[in-house]
Amino acid sequence: MxxxxxxxxxxxxxxxxxxxxxxxxxxxxxxxxxxxxxxxxxxxxxxxxxxxxxxxxxxxxxxxxxPVPSYQTASAWGGPEVAERSFVFSPHGHGWHTxxxxxxxxxxxxxxxxxxxxxxxxxxxxxxxxxxxxxxxxxxxxxxxxxxxxxxxxxxxxxxxxxxxxxxDRLVCVARVFAVPPGTPVGDTFLEAVPDGWWYASPLPEGRRLLARFADARFSAAAGLATGPGWSAALSATAKTRELAVGTPIGPLRVVSAxxxxxxxxxxxxxxxxxxxxxxxxxxxxxxxxxxxxxxxxxxxxxxxxxxxxxxxxxAGYRAVRSEVYGWEARFAGNAFWRDRAADRGLEVS
Ligand SMILES: Cc1cc2nc3c(=O)[nH]c(=O)nc-3n(C[C@H](O)[C@H](O)[C@H](O)COP(=O)(O)OP(=O)(O)OC[C@H]3O[C@@H](n4cnc5c(N)ncnc54)[C@H](O)[C@@H]3O)c2cc1C
CATH class of the missing domain: 3.50.50.60 (FAD/NAD(P)-binding domain)
Structure with a gap:
């Protein structure tokens, strides 16, 4: 052919x-x-x-x-307070959860x-x-x-x-989807910085919510984040994200490179x-x-x-923004996860 x-x-x-x-x-x-x-x-x-x-x-x-409309992102990033960023000023309207x-x-x-x-x-x-x-x-x-x-x-x-x-970097994501109980609002995107990475919550269509932990691969392995008990223990240690783990987990933990x-x-x-x-x-x-x-x-x-x-x-644009956004989290600046990203330190060429 x-x-x-x-x-x-x-x-x-x-x-x-x-x-x-x-x-x-x-x-x-x-x-x-x-x-x-x-x-x-x-x-x-x-x-x-x-x-x-x-x-x-x-x-x-x-x-x-x-797709479900997304109107804003909320985050506890750079401090314990939750800050909201609305898409109201976006010239393209709102975003989506698909x-x-x-x-x-x-x-x-x-x-x-x-x-x-x-x-x-x-x-x-x-x-x-x-x-x-x-x-x-x-x-x-x-x-x-x-x-x-x-x-x-x-x-x-x-x-x-x-x-x-x-x-x-060697960022990995360990995620789980929950079926949110009927009548419970699924909210919008939420991010929470933790000492060795960050958590992410996002609504999915049909009343589901994704909760994901992001960390460097080596830390993820050492902390057992890809295991049910390790992931749940890390979730329990969060200030806010743990409140979003409501409903029934659907399927196993998913581990993917990010x-x-x-x-x-x-x-x-x-x-x-x-x-x-x-x-x-x-x-x-x-x-x-x-x-x-x-x-x-x-x-x-x-x-x-x-x-x-x-x-x-x-x-080039991406690297500049990545380094700036990771640099906003000064609470954990002594940790290599945050320091290397804020400094835009590369790893290797392969
Ligand atoms: C955990 C995580 C969360 C993310 N969240 C977001 C988000 O919220 N918003 C956002 O915009 N982006 C997000 N991204 C990034 C986004 O998903 C990717 O940038 C996007 O999917 C890239 O599209 P792609 O087509 O290049 O690659 P992919 O989506 O990876 O698609 C590659 C395709 O190639 C197929 N494939 C692979 N190898 C072969 C082969 N040998 N032969 C045939 N088929 C093959 C795969 O099955 C797959 O369908 C996220 C990424 C990760 C890892």
């Missing part, structure tokens, strides 16, 4: 890249290893996604999928309707450069002129083609990395999904130097 563009990964970045290339008339195949079943992390979308979703022509589908599996599936459906051959449940094992393009090793070998790495944080395809990942990195270069001869593969940001920023949508869309429009400049400048 021969195509113009093969996209590996059907998260928001890959689906939007496939949509963009298909709308430009390219023959596109999109490989997504999952069937979009099960919990996906990354549910809170800031107001900045609204113009992006409208420009992509998927606004009506998005609203039909039943069911991310539903959101990602909606974008893949839009790519399929635009003509992309969307193959669910098919993983890309690797790519090999051949004259005039690549052979993509998937369920059947596919020849493609252009390959898009949209596989998320690991960015294995781009790295196998020579790109290098500058890793900033580490930051940037890739250089973000595209090369015949290949482009989009979304988290190109720049993975701290979930604290709630900026990952917006970057995924924008990078996927730009990759299809301007894959060369303009795209690399866009990713470089997004990475």
């Amino acid at each position: 021969k195509v113009d563009v093969a996209v590996a990964g059907g998260g928001p970045a890959g689906a939007v890249a496939a949509l963009g290339f298909a709308r430009r008339g390219a023959a596109v195949v999109l490989f997504e290893r999952s069937g979009y079943d099960g919990l996906r992390m990354g549910e809170t979308l800031p107001p900045a996604v609204n113009p992006l979703l409208r420009a992509l022509g998927v606004w009506d589908r998005f609203v039909a999928a039943g 069911d991310r599996a539903r959101f990602d599936r909606m974008l893949a459906d839009a790519a399929a309707e635009a003509g992309a051959d969307v193959r669910r449940g098919v993983a890309v094992r690797g790519v090999r450069r051949v004259p005039g393009g690549f052979v993509v090793d998937a369920d059947t070998p596919v020849r493609a002129e252009t390959v898009v790495d949209a596989t998320g944080r690991p960015a294995r395809i781009a790295r196998s083609l020579g790109a290098r990942r500058e890793r900033l 580490a930051s990195h940037s890739l250089a270069p973000a595209s090369g001869p015949g290949w482009i990395a989009v979304g988290d593969a190109a720049l993975a940001v701290d979930p604290l920023s709630s900026g990952g999904a917006a970057f995924a949508l924008e990078s996927g869309s730009r990759a299809a429009a301007e894959p060369g130097e303009a795209y690399r400049t866009f990713v470089r400048s997004a990475a």
